[in-house]
Amino acid sequence: MTTRVLVLEDDVALRTSLRLVLEDDGYEVAEAGDAEAALELVGGTDVDVMLVDLMLGGVDGFTFIRRARPLTEAPIVVISARDGVEDIVSALEAGADDYVTKPFDVAEVQARLRALLRRPALAQAASAPGEPQDGAAAAEVCVLDAEEGPLVFDRAAAHLRRGEREIHLTMTEYKLLMVLSENAGRVLSRAALLDHVWDRGFFGDERIVDVHVRRLRKKLEIDPAEPRTLVTVRGLGYRLDTR
Amino acid sequence: MIGRPARPGLRSSVTAAFALGALLLSVLLSVGTYVSARQLLLEQRERTALRQAYADAALVRDGLATSGTSVSEALGAVAPPAGASMYVHRRGQWYSSSLDQPGEALTAVVRPTVDGGSAGLGWTGRTDPHAVVVGIPLPSVDAQYFEVSVADELDATLRTLALALAVCAVLTTLAGAALGRAASGRVLSPLREVTGAATDIAAGDLGRRLADTDDPDLSTLVASFNQMVDALHERIERDARFAADVSHELRTPLTTLTTSLALLQRARDLGPPSQRAVELMADELTRFRRALEDLLALGRLESGIDEADLVVTEVDELLRHALATSSSPDLLRDTPGTGPGTSVRVDRPQMVRALVNLVRNAELHGGGLADVRAVAEGDHVDIVVRDRGPGVPPTERERIFERFARAGGTKTGTGSGLGLSIVAETVHRHGGKVWCASADGGGAEFVVRLPLSDTGEVPP
Numbered sequence: 126m127t128t129r130v131l132v133l134e135d136d137v138a139l140r141t142s143l144r145l146v147l148e149d150d151g152y153e154v155a156e157a158g159d160a161e162a163a164l165e166l167v168g169g170t171d172v173d174v175m176l177v178d179l180m181l182g183g184v185d186g187f188t189f190i191r192r193a194r195p196l197t198e199a200p201i202v203v204i205s206a207r208d209g210v211e212d213i214v215s216a217l218e219a220g221a222d223d224y225v226t227k228p229f230d231v232a233e234v235q236a237r238l239r240a241l242l243r244r245p246a247l248a249q250a251a252s253a254p255g256e257p258q259d260g261a262a263a264a265e266v267c268v269l270d271a272e273e274g275p276l277v278f279d280r281a282a283a284h285l286r287r288g289e290r291e292i293h294l295t296m297t298e299y300k301l302l303m304v305l306s307e308n309a310g311r312v313l314s315r316a317a318l319l320d321h322v323w324d325r326g327f328f329g330d331e332r333i334v335d336v337h338v339r340r341l342r343k344k345l346e347i348d349p350a351e352p353r354t355l356v357t358v359r360g361l362g363y364r365l366d367t368r
Numbered sequence: 369m370i371g372r373p374a375r376p377g378l379r380s381s382v383t384a385a386f387a388l389g390a391l392l393l394s395v396l397l398s399v400g401t402y403v404s405a406r407q408l409l410l411e412q413r414e415r416t417a418l419r420q421a422y423a424d425a426a427l428v429r430d431g432l433a434t435s436g437t438s439v440s441e442a443l444g445a446v447a448p449p450a451g452a453s454m455y456v457h458r459r460g461q462w463y464s465s466s467l468d469q470p471g472e473a474l475t476a477v478v479r480p481t482v483d484g485g486s487a488g489l490g491w492t493g494r495t496d497p498h499a500v501v502v503g504i505p506l507p508s509v510d511a512q513y514f515e516v517s518v519a520d521e522l523d524a525t526l527r528t529l530a531l532a533l534a535v536c537a538v539l540t541t542l543a544g545a546a547l548g549r550a551a552s553g554r555v556l557s558p559l560r561e562v563t564g565a566a567t568d569i570a571a572g573d574l575g576r577r578l579a580d581t582d583d584p585d586l587s588t589l590v591a592s593f594n595q596m597v598d599a600l601h602e603r604i605e606r607d608a609r610f611a612a613d614v615s616h617e618l619r620t621p622l623t624t625l626t627t628s629l630a631l632l633q634r635a636r637d638l639g640p641p642s643q644r645a646v647e648l649m650a651d652e653l654t655r656f657r658r659a660l661e662d663l664l665a666l667g668r669l670e671s672g673i674d675e676a677d678l679v680v681t682e683v684d685e686l687l688r689h690a691l692a693t694s695s696s697p698d699l700l701r702d703t704p705g706t707g708p709g710t711s712v713r714v715d716r717p718q719m720v721r722a723l724v725n726l727v728r729n730a731e732l733h734g735g736g737l738a739d740v741r742a743v744a745e746g747d748h749v750d751i752v753v754r755d756r757g758p759g760v761p762p763t764e765r766e767r768i769f770e771r772f773a774r775a776g777g778t779k780t781g782t783g784s785g786l787g788l789s790i791v792a793e794t795v796h797r798h799g800g801k802v803w804c805a806s807a808d809g810g811g812a813e814f815v816v817r818l819p820l821s822d823t824g825e826v827p828p
Contacts, residue, residue, distance in 0.1 A: 138621070
């Protein structure tokens with residue numbers, strides 16, 4: 126089955142050139158010049174991954190991401206000329222998974238698409254990174270918080286449940302939780318998380334980790350302002366504490 | 369050119385004018401005071417002398433009227449006041465109470481009047497100091513009485529007065545000068561503030577303004593100055609915005625070009641000339657992209673560093689990242705680290721970019737990277753990047769940090785010409801400095817000096 130990429134970009138020339146390259150890579154590409162058309166495509170067909178520009182005529186990219194998120198968990202890569210930290214953080218908080226600033230090298234976008242599309246196979250994930258804790262990685266279902274809820278992470282089904290309530294995870298959140306739960310009880314640095322979830326370890330990108338941790342906390346924690354499950358270890362990184 | 373003597377400053381001129389004014393005024397007053405006081409004292413002295421002479425003349429006349437009394441005896445019977453000499457002229461003979469001066473010469477000034485039969489008063493310069501001469505005819509005893517009083521008291525008084533007035537004049541002049549200096553200082557103090565503000569603004573502090581004042585004489589100056597700085601600020605921002613806007617607008621088309629080129633590069637059915645053309649396009653687009661990224665980076669730097677982006681980072685970590693993207697990441701193994709704890713507070717992506725630029729500069733223009741090291745000393749750390757090139761001539765060492773400047777003025781065609789100015793801008797924004805020196809054993813040495821962060825601070 127071919128992978129479907131949705132390209133939402135209002136510049137016809139860039140949209141076309143991206144389509145040509147991605148088609149050459151073997152993707153099936155759907156193009157949209159505005160957010161409304163893109164939302165229709167997301168709602169009507171199966172989209173595996175999206176490339177989304179932020180500055181669009183009419184509804185902007187941030188709004189599109191917020192509206193598309195309930196419809197699909199497909200990874201969203203923002204391609205934007207805006208390189209301000211606040212733009213990057215807002216896009217990630219709205220639900221994007223990755224952010225590339227223009228001018229970019231198309232090879233970089235291709236690499237990020239591949240990384241995001243790589244569904245972590247359980248067996249593969251268990252061996253990395255580091256030695257898993259006994260019982261935690263072996264089980265496909267892992268209880269994160271037995272005290273309240275309970276909060277259960279079903280790795281095979283890629284979903285999270287608190288009591289009867291089903292909590293939806295995006296692909297990136299799922300991958301992040303995967304890595305954290307395999308290493309429950311031990312500290313993972315931002316760089317390590319970046320490496321395992323996004324396949325790269327450049328400097329400025331560590332904020333991506335912070336934003337996704339924040340998003341994940343909203344789903345894991347009773348009170349995201351005072352995390353008890355996904356805790357910050359000052360100066361080092363993050364740790365998942367199962368209870 | 370022949371040097372002209374330096375024009376006196378405004379403050380010196382005002383001070384001199386005040387001093388001169390005070391001097392003229394005090395001289396005028398002093399002279400007036402002296403002249404009128406002298407006049408008054410002289411008249412007083414003359415009156416006293418006249419009164420005394422009449423009294424003494426009456427005694428001498430009474431003595432002479434007594435028969436058998438000689439002139440000398442008559443004179444001897446009278447006690448003249450201190451400093452006064454008495455003379456009697458009788459029948460062609462001169463008699464005197466003192467033997468200092470001949471009476472004839474001393475009394476010459478009043479003799480004609482006395483000869484005429486009336487009392488006379490005059491001054492003679494034959495004594496030192498001058499003396500007042502009073503002559504009184506004594507017809508009843510056929511004699512003339514003269515009294516010569518040396519005015520030494522008057523002279524001393526006048527001398528003291530003159531001295532006092534001169535001292536006053538000098539003091540007034542000095543006071544005038546001091547007043548002038550103070551007044552000009554007061555007048556010039558707003559100007560000093562303007563100068564300070566202008567200096568700050570020239571040094572890059574465009575937020576500096578003059579404080580509002582309710583002084584009607586100064587409010588116009590303050591308002592105009594602040595308006596001028598506002599206009600200047602706006603202008604600079606507009607220029608910077610223009611460059612940023614232009615760069616921003618070029619992002620999407622450039623991305624389209626590189627994306628399309630990537631497709632062309634994959635094509636296998638291109639002939640050799642077309643392949644060569646694609647290669648040329650790729651090279652130029654890389655250069656174009658680098659220049660655009662540099663312009664955008666400069667634009668970001670110019671808009672200032674956000675305090676929130678400053679993170680305490682170990683110098684070794686910065687070096688690792690800077691060298692990771694270079695063509696000689698192996699160099700890292702030979703780079704002596706500063707060890708844990710040597711940290712700087714930086715905007716990490718910006719500082720890494722600056723260090724990457726230095727490394728790239730050594731690789732592209734410096735004949736290859738020789739070594740990179742960091743030395744912590746006191747409250748700062750020096751990051752030294754050394755290359756294998758011919759070095760930078762001393763005259764060029766400052767210029768190479770300017771925009772679009774290239775060492776030796778040659779265009780090598782590989783860089784944007786902005787790399788080192790980004791380094792300089794980044795380092796300055798972090799409160800550090802950067803310079804170029806010649807390395808031992810040839811080659812150029814670029815040193816980035818950054819203030820060390822307070823130890824014990826850990827990034828969250």
